Amino acid sequence: xxxxxxxxxxxRQVFAHARGPLSAEDVLNLGRERVERLNLATVYRNLRIMxxxxxxxxxxxxxxxxxxxxxxISHHHHFHCRRCDRIYELAGCALDVSGSxxxxxxxxxxxxxxxxxxxxxxxxxxxx
Amino acid sequence: xxxxxxxxxxxRQVFAHARGPLSAEDVLNLGRERVERLNLATVYRNLRIMxxxxxxxxxxxxxxxxxxxxxxISHHHHFHCRRCDRIYELAGCALDVSGSxxxxxxxxxxxxxxxxxxxxxxxxxxxx
DNA sequence: TCACTAATGCAAATGCGTTTGCATTTGCAT
DNA sequence: ATGCAAATGCAAACGCATTTGCATTAGTGA
Numbered sequence: 001x002x003x004x005x006x007x008x009x010x011x012r013q014v015f016a017h018a019r020g021p022l023s024a025e026d027v028l029n030l031g032r033e034r035v036e037r038l039n040l041a042t043v044y045r046n047l048r049i050m051x052x053x054x055x056x057x058x059x060x061x062x063x064x065x066x067x068x069x070x071x072x073i074s075h076h077h078h079f080h081c082r083r084c085d086r087i088y089e090l091a092g093c094a095l096d097v098s099g100s101x102x103x104x105x106x107x108x109x110x111x112x113x114x115x116x117x118x119x120x121x122x123x124x125x126x127x128x
Numbered sequence: 129x130x131x132x133x134x135x136x137x138x139x140r141q142v143f144a145h146a147r148g149p150l151s152a153e154d155v156l157n158l159g160r161e162r163v164e165r166l167n168l169a170t171v172y173r174n175l176r177i178m179x180x181x182x183x184x185x186x187x188x189x190x191x192x193x194x195x196x197x198x199x200x201i202s203h204h205h206h207f208h209c210r211r212c213d214r215i216y217e218l219a220g221c222a223l224d225v226s227g228s229x230x231x232x233x234x235x236x237x238x239x240x241x242x243x244x245x246x247x248x249x250x251x252x253x254x255x256x
Numbered sequence: 257t258c259a260c261t262a263a264t265g266c267a268a269a270t271g272c273g274t275t276t277g278c279a280t281t282t283g284c285a286t
Numbered sequence: 287a288t289g290c291a292a293a294t295g296c297a298a299a300c301g302c303a304t305t306t307g308c309a310t311t312a313g314t315g316a
Contacts, residue, residue: 094224104247119232
């Protein structure tokens with residue numbers, strides 16, 4: 001029987017309000033804003049459950065490592081600002097999948113990662 | 129002073145003949161076909177040197193982890209066959225980078241990973 | 257309210273890629 | 287041929303994400 005605990009609820013709330021994928025550490029920190037008494041092991045235990053439930057997906061970012069994101073958002077890709085280290089979700093997909101798949105191959109999934117500087121960081125350093 | 133050892137030469141040869149990115153373990157195994165006495169620590173030491181020299185690039189594949197590939201090949205992306213676990217290099221790029229970069233953002237680099245089944249594996253299971 | 261057990265906290269343990277200390281081997285200049 | 291420092295082999299150590307054992311806490315049905 002599954003119980004409704006405040007730490008579990010906090011973790012779900014964190015994802016409900018997140019605007020991008022989160023690392024386990026992120027979930028811990030954001031979760032603690034809601035429930036001071038929250039442990040990393042608990043975070044992992046719940047992340048695992050939520051992934052098993054299909055609520056979350058675990059993705060491996062080439063530069064940031066393992067991140068978790070909700071599965072109820074449509075196909076998208078990620079932009080990593082190397083200045084502030086934030087991850088932005090990019091709506092849609094500008095990849096021609098069939099165009100990049102060799103003859104005889106079948107592409108089931110794909111991931112695209114962009115790296116650069118976000119608007120916020122560009123402004124800061126823009127001067128004037 | 130840098131010396132020319134057979135293990136170092138073997139590692140360079142491995143990359144000279146590789147047709148895709150390799151894991152450290154791959155380099156060890158392929159290198160041993162050339163020099164039986166080759167150690168993983170040596171592989172790592174040389175990989176590090178070659179990356180520092182700019183000969184190799186280290187990339188983090190979301191499904192396969194850290195891989196090393198030559199830097200003297202033109203822009204391309206990777207296809208991972210989930211059936212045989214092989215990595216194929218895809219010539220060119222079918223991503224509309226500017227199209228996927230939000231206003232105000234600047235994209236410096238990007239990576240694309242495709243997952244699916246390669247031609248060889250498709251044939252095997254295709255029956256006739 | 258009470259008992260039962262799921263869930264948590266904590267700390268130790270794991271797995272895996274990678275690094276490092278040190279004794280030994282081996283290019284290479286002399 | 288000889289000597290010195292670079293390179294290697296080996297095994298232990300690391301860093302980091304993640305898991306786990308166990309005592310304690312706290313939902314929840316009765």
